[in-house]
Amino acid sequence: MAITSRVYLDNAATTPVHAEVIDEITSVMREYYGNPSSIYTEGQKSKELLERSRDIVASSINAEGREIFFTASGTESDNWAIKGAALRYFGQKMHIITSRIEHHAVLHTCESLAKLGYDITYLPVDEDGIVSPEALAAAIRPDTAIVSIMMANNEIGTIQPIKELASVCREKKVLFHTDAVQAAGSLPIDIIDLGVDMLSLSGHKFGAPKGIGALYIRKGVRINNFMDGGGQERNRRAGTENLPYIAGFAKAITISMADLQIKADKLTQLRNELIEKVMNTIPHTRLNGSYEHRLPGNANFSFEFIEGESLLLMLDHMGFACSSGSACTSGSLDPSHVLLSIGLPHEIAHGSLRVSIGTSLTSEIIDQFVVSLEQIVMRLRQMSPLYEDFIKNKTTPIIPCTKCYKEQIMKEV
Numbered sequence: 078m079a080i081t082s083r084v085y086l087d088n089a090a091t092t093p094v095h096a097e098v099i100d101e102i103t104s105v106m107r108e109y110y111g112n113p114s115s116i117y118t119e120g121q122k123s124k125e126l127l128e129r130s131r132d133i134v135a136s137s138i139n140a141e142g143r144e145i146f147f148t149a150s151g152t153e154s155d156n157w158a159i160k161g162a163a164l165r166y167f168g169q170k171m172h173i174i175t176s177r178i179e180h181h182a183v184l185h186t187c188e189s190l191a192k193l194g195y196d197i198t199y200l201p202v203d204e205d206g207i208v209s210p211e212a213l214a215a216a217i218r219p220d221t222a223i224v225s226i227m228m229a230n231n232e233i234g235t236i237q238p239i240k241e242l243a244s245v246c247r248e249k250k251v252l253f254h255t256d257a258v259q260a261a262g263s264l265p266i267d268i269i270d271l272g273v274d275m276l277s278l279s280g281h282k283f284g285a286p287k288g289i290g291a292l293y294i295r296k297g298v299r300i301n302n303f304m305d306g307g308g309q310e311r312n313r314r315a316g317t318e319n320l321p322y323i324a325g326f327a328k329a330i331t332i333s334m335a336d337l338q339i340k341a342d343k344l345t346q347l348r349n350e351l352i353e354k355v356m357n358t359i360p361h362t363r364l365n366g367s368y369e370h371r372l373p374g375n376a377n378f379s380f381e382f383i384e385g386e387s388l389l390l391m392l393d394h395m396g397f398a399c400s401s402g403s404a405c406t407s408g409s410l411d412p413s414h415v416l417l418s419i420g421l422p423h424e425i426a427h428g429s430l431r432v433s434i435g436t437s438l439t440s441e442i443i444d445q446f447v448v449s450l451e452q453i454v455m456r457l458r459q460m461s462p463l464y465e466d467f468i469k470n471k472t473t474p475i476i477p478c479t480k481c482y483k484e485q486i487m488k489e490v
């Protein structure tokens with residue numbers, strides 16, 4: 078059943094830009110062309126908008142304006158926080174702690190620091206994808222420069238106990254950074270309550286365009302500058318500010334933080350409906366990640382006996398845009414490091430699907446999606462030699478049949 082219009086179910090990869098944000102950006106482009114570093118009127122007008130935008134972003138996470146630094150992406154914010162802290166203590170503190178399920182913006186940053194001689198500890202996660210504060214406490218050493226643990230995972234949506242993890246670091250006087258790129262716009266963020274030293278944000282995950290991010294650096298935290306050049310961002314991140322996108326970022330964060338709880342409740346209800354319908358319709362299906370500590374808009378499934386890439390292409394053909402993992406890794410044949418870290422075997426990790434919903438989803442669309450998904454999964458299974466072996470009772474499935482659909486399947490094959 079092909080649907081008549083496209084259904085976008087990949088909001089974790091990126092979100093559509095809000096109409097109000099587009100209006101804001103275009104009006105800033107027209108009216109605020111002055112360089113914020115210029116001392117004449119046009120420049121000062123831009124400077125004033127820059128600082129106003131900074132204050133808006135700061136207040137949305139309970140920070141102060143001077144603690145917000147605009148960057149070009151979530152990736153840049155992660156790089157800056159980790160490299161800036163590590164390189165500040167080069168030769169003295171050569172140990173970094175992170176988790177096995179971080180985004181590549183963090184993992185590859187750590188790998189590049191390892192080449193400079195840093196020792197990296199990758200904390201394991203439990204089967205829901207949660208990092209244990211006790212394991213973190215045990216891993217901290219006198220030479221630990223920084224700990225970086227994400228607030229919410231981009232693939233399986235698991236939300237970490239950031240407050241507890243940050244408190245372990247504070248007690249041991251180690252800097253704590255969190256990548257809140259997926260959390261912002263979905264979860265309330267209060268940096269005082271969380272007790273973090275640094276926090277990364279990316280605009281395109283909550284209705285701003287791609288290519289604008291921010292790093293919160295708690296006042297008093299000393300890290301190296303990331304970009305050398307002019308004196309922008311209080312001498313800490315050089316480069317003429319992208320004012321239209323900064324103003325758009327401030328507008329988008331304001332919109333996404335307004336009625337956050339109402340939106341989160343709606344998303345949670347729709348997501349649970351989707352999970353229930355998928356799990357009840359398609360046998361040998363697994364929900365990956367925590368049911369309880371999960372981003373409101375995230376569902377991540379593994380379907381045994383099939384391959385995620387084919388599933389994605391067929392869903393696309395039927396009008397649905399989903400993902401098999403993070404956008405950065407799709408196209409690669411390696412199974413997701415996140416799914417392997419929560420203990421999935423390779424063959425199950427390969428058959429996974431991430432569905433990240435928005436508030437425009439309805440029960441009717443969920444029904445259409447589940448019908449299409451079931452058809453595709455059945456078609457792919459019928460082409461799978463592994464499935465044939467299972468049907469002929471030669472193998473036992475890895476994912477148990479939650480409801481006994483086997484008789485029904487055998488009739489159909």
Ligand code: PLP
Binds near residue numbers: 149151153182403404
């Ligand atoms: N961190 C997480 C958890 C993400 O999901 C992403 C993007 O998918 C990033 C960092 C990178 O952000 P950006 O796309 O702004 O570079």
